[in-house]
Amino acid sequence: MKSINKLRVLAGLTVLSCSIAFMGCANQEQDTAAPADADQAAMVETVQSSGETAQMPAEQQASEAPLYMELPRSLSPVECGGCHYGQYTRLQKSDSKHRFDCLDCHDQLHANIPSKNNYNEILPKCATCHEMPHGEAFPNCAQCHQDPHSPLIIPFAGVQGNIKNNAGKDVVACEVCHYDTEGKEMETYPSKHNVDVGCTGCHGDEKHGVRPSCFDCHEPHTAEQVYADCLVCHQPHSAMNILPYPEEMSNTVCAACHTGIYDNLQANHTKHTDLQCASCHVTHGQIPRCQDCHDEPHGAAVHKRFPDCLECHVDPHDLPVKP
Numbered sequence: 399m400k401s402i403n404k405l406r407v408l409a410g411l412t413v414l415s416c417s418i419a420f421m422g423c424a425n426q427e428q429d430t431a432a433p434a435d436a437d438q439a440a441m442v443e444t445v446q447s448s449g450e451t452a453q454m455p456a457e458q459q460a461s462e463a464p465l466y467m468e469l470p471r472s473l474s475p476v477e478c479g480g481c482h483y484g485q486y487t488r489l490q491k492s493d494s495k496h497r498f499d500c501l502d503c504h505d506q507l508h509a510n511i512p513s514k515n516n517y518n519e520i521l522p523k524c525a526t527c528h529e530m531p532h533g534e535a536f537p538n539c540a541q542c543h544q545d546p547h548s549p550l551i552i553p554f555a556g557v558q559g560n561i562k563n564n565a566g567k568d569v570v571a572c573e574v575c576h577y578d579t580e581g582k583e584m585e586t587y588p589s590k591h592n593v594d595v596g597c598t599g600c601h602g603d604e605k606h607g608v609r610p611s612c613f614d615c616h617e618p619h620t621a622e623q624v625y626a627d628c629l630v631c632h633q634p635h636s637a638m639n640i641l642p643y644p645e646e647m648s649n650t651v652c653a654a655c656h657t658g659i660y661d662n663l664q665a666n667h668t669k670h671t672d673l674q675c676a677s678c679h680v681t682h683g684q685i686p687r688c689q690d691c692h693d694e695p696h697g698a699a700v701h702k703r704f705p706d707c708l709e710c711h712v713d714p715h716d717l718p719v720k721p
C-alpha cells in the first residue's frame with residue numbers, strides 16, 4: 399500500500415466557477431504548477447483536510463461585495479454527492495475502506511475537455527495507492543473491482559469466463575486465489591459438491607464472498623441439529639470425509655441412518671445401552687474389538703476355543719439376555 403498524499407491544493411475559483419460552467423473548471427494541479435496570474439496565485443492555499451475555510455487577506459475583507467467575503471473551501475463528500483448521488487450512495491453502502499475524502503482519489507476533477515479526449519487520463523488510477531495485491535496474474539483491477547466506489551461488489555457471473563491467465567487461457571477464477579485451501583481440499587476429497595455444485599453454485603456469483611448454509615440445500619439428519627452441528631462432521635469442501643466427532647455426539651444422529659441398531663440397543667436394555675455410539679465407534683465406520691475394553695474375561699481356555707466373542711454374545715447392540 400502506497401501512502402495517500404493528504405496534502406491537497408485548494409485552488410481558488412474552482413467551486414464558484416464550477417457552479418457556473420463545469421467545462422470551465424480549472425485543473426487544480428495546473429493551478430499549482432503554473433498559476434495563471436498573480437491574483438489567483440495569492441489565493442492558492444494548501445490545507446490539511448477538507449472543510450477548513452481559508453481566510454481572505456485583510457484588505458480584501460473590507461471589500462464592498464459581501465457575497466465574496468470568503469475564499470471557497472473544498473467540498474466534502476456529501477456536497478459532491480449532491481450532484482454525484484450515485485457515487486456517493488454506492489460508497490456510503492459499500493462497507494469499503496474507500497470511504498475517505500473523494501479528493502484523496504480525485505486530485506483532478508471537472509477537468510474533462512472533450513476536444514482533448516482526456517477523460518481516462520484525469521480519472522484516478524489504482525496503482526497510485528495499490529501494488530498488485532493478487533500478483534502479476536491480475537493486472538486489470540477493473541475486471542473484478544468494477545466500481546471504485548464499491549470495490550467489494552464483484553459480480554463473478556459476468557467476469558469469470560473473461561479472466562485469462564498470462565498464456566491467454568481461461569482460468570477458473572476462484573481457484574486462482576483459493577487453490578491452496580478450498581481448491582486443493584476439493585481435489586483431494588472429491589464429492590458430488592465438485593461436479594454437481596461447484597464454487598459459484600454454493601457461493602453465488604453476484605457478490606464475492608457470500609457464505610451459504612447447508613440448510614439452503616439439505617435437510618438435517620435430526621430435527622434438533624443446527625447449522626454449526628453439520629461442520630462438526632462435514633466440511634463443505636470435503637463433505638464425504640467424515641471428521642472425527644466428539645464422544646458426546648448424540649446417538650440420535652447416528653440413529654437417523656442406523657435405525658435398526660439404535661432400536662435394538664434401546665429395546666434390549668443392557669449396559670451397552672448406556673454407552674454412546676461414539677464411545678465404541680470413535681470415528682465413522684471404525685469397528686472396535688471387544689478386547690479393547692474387556693480384555694479376556696473368561697480364562698484362556700474358553701477364549702482359545704471360542705476366539706470370537708460373538709459366538710456366544712451374538713451382537714454388541716443386542717446382547718443375549720442373561721439366563
Ligand code: HEC
Binds near residue numbers: 482486498500502524
Ligand atoms: C478510492 C478512490 C476513489 C474515491 C474515494 C472516489 N472515487 Fe470517484 N472514481 C474513482 C475512479 C478510479 C474512477 C474512474 C472509474 C472508471 O474508470 O470507470 C472514478 C470515477 C468517478 C466519476 C466519473 C463517473 C464514474 O462513475 O465513472 C465520478 C462522477 C466520481 N468518481 C465521483 C466521486 C465522488 C463524488 C466521490 C466521493 C463521494 C468519489 N468519486 C470518490 C476513484 C474514486
Ligand code: HEC
Binds near residue numbers: 474
Ligand atoms: C453542482 C454539481 C456538481 C458538484 C457539486 C460536483 N460535481 Fe462533479 N461533475 C458535475 C457534472 C455536471 C460533471 C460532468 C458531467 C458528468 O460527467 O456527469 C461532473 C463531472 C465529474 C467527474 C468526471 C470527470 C470530469 O472531470 O468530468 C468527476 C470525477 C467528478 N465530477 C467528481 C466530483 C467531486 C469529487 C466533487 C466534489 C469535490 C464534485 N464532482 C462536485 C457536477 C458536480
Ligand code: HEC
Binds near residue numbers: 524
Ligand atoms: C488514493 C488512494 C487509493 C486509490 C487511488 C485506490 N485505493 Fe483502494 N484502498 C485505498 C486505501 C487507503 C484502502 C484501505 C487499505 C487498508 O486499510 O488496508 C483501500 C482498500 C481497497 C480495497 C479493499 C476493500 C475495501 O474496499 O475496503 C480494494 C478492493 C481496493 N482498495 C481496490 C481499489 C481499486 C480497484 C482501485 C482503482 C480503481 C483503488 N482501490 C484505488 C486507497 C486507494
Ligand code: HEC
Binds near residue numbers: 530531536552561
Ligand atoms: C479476478 C478478479 C480480481 C482482479 C482482477 C483484482 N482483484 Fe482485488 N480482489 C478480488 C477479490 C475477490 C478480493 C477479495 C475481496 C473480499 O475480501 O471480499 C480482492 C481483494 C482486493 C483487496 C483487499 C484485500 C487484499 O488482498 O489486500 C485489494 C486492495 C485489491 N483487491 C486491489 C486490487 C487491485 C489494485 C487490482 C489490480 C491491480 C485487483 N485488486 C485486481 C478480485 C480481483
Ligand code: HEC
Binds near residue numbers: 574601603
Ligand atoms: C483475485 C483473488 C480472488 C478471487 C479470484 C476470488 N477470491 Fe475469494 N477471497 C479473496 C480474498 C483476498 C479474500 C479475503 C480473505 C481473507 O479475508 O483472508 C476472499 C474471501 C473469500 C470468502 C470468505 C468471505 C468471508 O466472509 O470470510 C469466500 C467465501 C470466497 N472468497 C469465495 C470465493 C469464490 C466462490 C470465488 C470465485 C467465484 C472467489 N472467492 C474468487 C480473493 C479472491
Ligand code: HEC
Binds near residue numbers: 580591598599612
Ligand atoms: C457445497 C457448497 C460449497 C461449495 C461447492 C464450495 N463452498 Fe466454499 N464454503 C461453503 C460453506 C458452507 C462455507 C462456510 C464454512 C464455515 O462456515 O466454516 C464455505 C467457506 C468458504 C471460504 C471461506 C473459508 C474460511 O476459512 O473462512 C472460502 C474462501 C471458500 N469457501 C471458497 C470456495 C471455493 C474457491 C470453492 C470452489 C473450489 C468453494 N468454496 C466451494 C460451501 C461451499
Ligand code: HEC
Binds near residue numbers: 611615638
Ligand atoms: C447450493 C446447494 C448446496 C449447499 C449449500 C450444500 N450442498 Fe451438499 N450437496 C448439494 C448437492 C446438489 C449434492 C448432490 C446431490 C445430493 O446428494 O443431494 C450434495 C451432496 C452432499 C453430500 C453427499 C456427497 C456425495 O458425494 O455423495 C454431502 C455429505 C453434503 N452434500 C453435505 C453438505 C454439507 C454438510 C453442507 C454444508 C456445509 C452442504 N452439503 C451444502 C448441494 C449443496
Ligand code: HEC
Binds near residue numbers: 623627
Ligand atoms: C455425526 C456426524 C454427522 C453430523 C453431525 C452430520 N452428518 Fe451428515 N453425514 C454423516 C455421515 C456419516 C454420512 C454418510 C456418509 C456416507 O454415506 O458414507 C452423512 C451424509 C450426509 C449427506 C449425504 C446424503 C445422505 O443423507 O446420506 C448429507 C446431505 C448430509 N450428511 C448433510 C448433513 C447436514 C446438513 C448436517 C447438519 C445438519 C449433517 N450432515 C451433520 C455424518 C454427520
Ligand code: HEC
Binds near residue numbers: 656
Ligand atoms: C447420513 C447417514 C449416516 C449417519 C448420520 C451415520 N452413518 Fe454410519 N454409515 C452410513 C453409511 C451409508 C455407511 C456405509 C458406508 C460407509 O462405510 O461409509 C455407514 C457405516 C458405518 C459403520 C461401519 C459399518 C461397516 O459395516 O463397516 C459404522 C460402525 C457406523 N457407520 C457408525 C456410525 C455412527 C457411530 C454414527 C453416529 C456417530 C453414524 N454411523 C452416523 C451412514 C450414516
Ligand code: HEC
Binds near residue numbers: 670677
Ligand atoms: C459397546 C460398544 C458399542 C456400542 C455402544 C455401539 N456399537 Fe456398533 N458395533 C460395536 C462392535 C464391537 C461392532 C462389530 C460387530 C461385529 O463384528 O459384527 C459394531 C458394529 C456396528 C456397525 C456395523 C455392523 C452392523 O451391525 O451393521 C454399525 C453400523 C454400528 N455398529 C453402529 C452403531 C450405532 C449407530 C450405535 C449407537 C446407536 C452403536 N453402533 C453402538 C460396538 C458398539
Ligand code: HEC
Binds near residue numbers: 678686691692
Ligand atoms: C468401548 C468399550 C467397549 C467395547 C468395545 C465393548 N464393550 Fe462391552 N461393555 C462395556 C462397558 C463399559 C460395559 C459395562 C461394564 C460395567 O458396568 O461393569 C460393558 C458391558 C458388557 C456386557 C455386560 C452387559 C450387561 O448388561 O450386563 C457384556 C456381555 C459385554 N459388555 C460384551 C461385549 C462384547 C461381546 C463386546 C464386543 C462385541 C463388547 N462388550 C465391546 C464397554 C465395551
Ligand code: HEC
Binds near residue numbers: 694706709
Ligand atoms: C462360550 C461362550 C462365551 C464366549 C466365547 C464369550 N463369553 Fe462372555 N459371557 C458368556 C456368558 C455365558 C456370560 C454370562 C456370565 C455371567 O453372567 O456371569 C458372559 C459374560 C460376559 C461379560 C459380563 C460379565 C462380566 O464378566 O462382567 C462380559 C463383559 C463378557 N462376557 C465379555 C466377553 C468377551 C470380551 C469375550 C470375547 C473375548 C467373551 N465374553 C466371550 C459367554 C461367553
